[in-house]
Amino acid sequence: MLEKVANNQIVYFKILLGVILLSVFALALQRDFDHDELEAIHSSWKILTGERIYVDFFQHHHSLFYYTIAPIIDWVGENTNTLIVLRMLMFVCYLAMLWCAFQLAKLIFEDQKISWLSVLFLACLTMFSQKAFEVRPDVPQVMLALFAILLIFRHLKQPNRWLLYLSPVLMGLSFLFLQKTLFIIAGVGLMQLYWLYEKKLNWIELISYWVVFVLTITPYYMYLVIDNQFENYLFWNWILNMNFEGSFPAFKTIFNSFHYNHFLWIFFVVGVVICVKNRKMDIVILTLVLLATTFLVKAPYRQYFMPFAPFMCAITAYGLYRVMQPKLIMVLVLLIFLVPLAYYVRTVFVYTNRPQLDKMNWVLERTEPNDYVYDGDIYFNMYRRDIDFFWYSTEPGKGGLGTYKRLKPYSYDLYESIQKFKPKVVSTLFIENLDHPVIKSNYMKSDQYEDLLVRVR
Numbered sequence: 001m002l003e004k005v006a007n008n009q010i011v012y013f014k015i016l017l018g019v020i021l022l023s024v025f026a027l028a029l030q031r032d033f034d035h036d037e038l039e040a041i042h043s044s045w046k047i048l049t050g051e052r053i054y055v056d057f058f059q060h061h062h063s064l065f066y067y068t069i070a071p072i073i074d075w076v077g078e079n080t081n082t083l084i085v086l087r088m089l090m091f092v093c094y095l096a097m098l099w100c101a102f103q104l105a106k107l108i109f110e111d112q113k114i115s116w117l118s119v120l121f122l123a124c125l126t127m128f129s130q131k132a133f134e135v136r137p138d139v140p141q142v143m144l145a146l147f148a149i150l151l152i153f154r155h156l157k158q159p160n161r162w163l164l165y166l167s168p169v170l171m172g173l174s175f176l177f178l179q180k181t182l183f184i185i186a187g188v189g190l191m192q193l194y195w196l197y198e199k200k201l202n203w204i205e206l207i208s209y210w211v212v213f214v215l216t217i218t219p220y221y222m223y224l225v226i227d228n229q230f231e232n233y234l235f236w237n238w239i240l241n242m243n244f245e246g247s248f249p250a251f252k253t254i255f256n257s258f259h260y261n262h263f264l265w266i267f268f269v270v271g272v273v274i275c276v277k278n279r280k281m282d283i284v285i286l287t288l289v290l291l292a293t294t295f296l297v298k299a300p301y302r303q304y305f306m307p308f309a310p311f312m313c314a315i316t317a318y319g320l321y322r323v324m325q326p327k328l329i330m331v332l333v334l335l336i337f338l339v340p341l342a343y344y345v346r347t348v349f350v351y352t353n354r355p356q357l358d359k360m361n362w363v364l365e366r367t368e369p370n371d372y373v374y375d376g377d378i379y380f381n382m383y384r385r386d387i388d389f390f391w392y393s394t395e396p397g398k399g400g401l402g403t404y405k406r407l408k409p410y411s412y413d414l415y416e417s418i419q420k421f422k423p424k425v426v427s428t429l430f431i432e433n434l435d436h437p438v439i440k441s442n443y444m445k446s447d448q449y450e451d452l453l454v455r456v457r
Contacts, residue, residue, distance in 0.1 A: 065137035172216025187289035271319025376429025
């Protein structure tokens with residue numbers, strides 16, 4: 001009888017998961033593009049055209065992601081279809097993360113019901129599913145880290161030297177995609193120390209794990225040193241980021257998530273308490289460290305919570321099953337499912353990417369491949385050259401440009417750059433004086449977009 005109830009619950013969870021995944025797929029196809037996605041795609045395009053990252057154009061993230069998606073941009077071409085193709089690739093990574101989350105929950109809690117429920121909760125967690133299909137380096141970074149953690153848990157269950165050595169290789173690749181992997185490393189490292197204390201791991205395994213990790217990332221740093229780019233890398237990826245302007249507390253992001261997923265957060269707390277009582281300390285240590293690291297970041301946007309989310313949802317599912325009756329679980333899960341589903345469906349229709357794509361196409365149709373464009377930040381210029389090293393994050397006194405000018409002297413004269421490079425299309429963003437002779441005598445307002453100027457002479 002109990003087995004039949006459990007099987008019925010699993011079928012129920014699978015049906016709800018299928019529906020929520022369809023809505024997330026629709027989001028990936030239709031939802032507007034985040035600023036960071038356009039930044040990533042344009043950075044990759046610039047590399048394709050021969051520009052050198054950190055030397056010829058501003059970027060403050062690790063470079064592997066831009067090199068990875070460059071062949072896709074080259075294959076699909078300089079058109080807006082490329083953006084959709086890249087979104088679909090990221091959606092595949094999203095599904096891979098869900099699969100990893102399922103496997104991890106199954107290994108840790110040894111219960112199919114909890115495993116399926118944890119994946120359903122992860123798909124319903126808006127702070128995760130709204131970010132995990134975007135064209136951003138966080139997606140492969142977190143995916144590879146989850147695979148690395150899965151392998152180390154499997155090694156713990158059934159010792160296997162290949163799993164022990166493949167895991168740090170994947171963790172190293174994750175780091176090369178994005179430096180935020182340091183937070184995951186902190187969580188995994190503390191969890192391994194706990195395993196060492198519990199005699200589940202020995203010193204040789206621990207040391208060899210991190211030796212392989214270092215060996216994985218060493219070739220990249222050797223290349224930077226040989227190419228005399230290490231100082232550039234260090235400044236743009238670490239020093240600048242640590243001095244970036246603007247901040248807000250992690251509680252703000254958590255509160256926004258609580259608005260859509262309050263039951264998940266409530267039962268997460270319940271699950272943590274029960275995990276501690278049942279001595280499942282490894283998953284608690286890893287999860288709480290990943291959560292705690294978001295409080296160390298100046299601006300912890302939703303993507304910073306992506307590594308934490310799969311483990312949060314696994315603990316949430318575990319806590320729910322330990323305190324609720326089966327019939328009540330079915331009702332509560334439906335309530336948990338309906339709120340994000342409504343949010344996803346509404347987002348598909350209200351925040352469509354069509355206006356963005358139309359604007360990009362409008363600019364492409366009115367410019368030639370070698371033309372310059374001034375975007376202002378990064379909203380519509382995907383495949384045209386920029387007029388300054390700082391091609392985005394140029395808000396006066398803020399962002400990358402403002403932070404850099406506080407650290408080093410830099411001359412940024414927008415009117416001088418427009419006069420020098422003669423961009424065919426100019427955004428009015430951050431142009432303080434539209435009556436400046438360089439603007440007034442050479443540009444007229446577009447008849448379709450009020451914020452765009454077109455060169456007339």
